[in-house]
Amino acid sequence: MNTNMKRRLFLKASLATGAVGMAVGTGLLTPRTVLAARPVAAFKAESVDVAVQESMGSDAMTDSGEVTLDIPDNPENGAVVPVAVATTLTGVESIALLVEKNIKPLCGVFYPGKRMKPALSIRVKVGESADIVAVVKSGGKLYSARKAVKVTIGGCG
């Protein structure tokens, strides 16, 4: 290999590492992106059970008074339904929110860090009047709560 070739290889290599370094530096590659995969199958699932199975590793849920869902009874506009989920359980690994009759029921999965209190508020879309389900994974077990909401304008169309 002559000097010219070596120089070319060196340039290529340094360009490649430079790009990755920049991506990490600008926050494009967050640790989660690198370490854990998105539960793609869960978001594609068309039933609550399959979505929970795919995102939380099991579909054996227990209804629990320790999980609370705070949602208006008649939010009317299904495009913006405020949901507050909270739990008194400790060691929460993940929280999933689902809307039973949506074509793809899973809205999102939240992974609280050590510091976070296991409670959050968000707004979801509800296609037609249906149950909203919250599933909390704690100590490897799943606990759920559900609440029926009535919407007059569907929010997925």
Next chain:
Amino acid sequence: MASIKIKAKAKDGETTVKALIKHPMETGRRKDKESGEAIPIHYIQEVTCSYQGEPVLTAEWGPTISKNPFLSFTFTGGAPGEKVELSWKDNTGEGETASATIT
């Protein structure tokens, strides 16, 4: 592109974060009213919030999170003057990071 509005307030040893992200959150099922053409799916997939570099909350979202998502949660610790950071990434690879000083 300033898509993130974030506020963090410390009270009694806890910090409450409220964030509003400007994003269309298209499900891919809507049609343009004039042209009748389907509006392509475009939604935030990943959200990370950290405090002093430590992840406090990470989330995976689907397109059924409402348009211009609002997210609020509380974590223990945090003092005025410290930073909270939030970043998101959508299915087209776009994303943004913003930070707020705890008040």
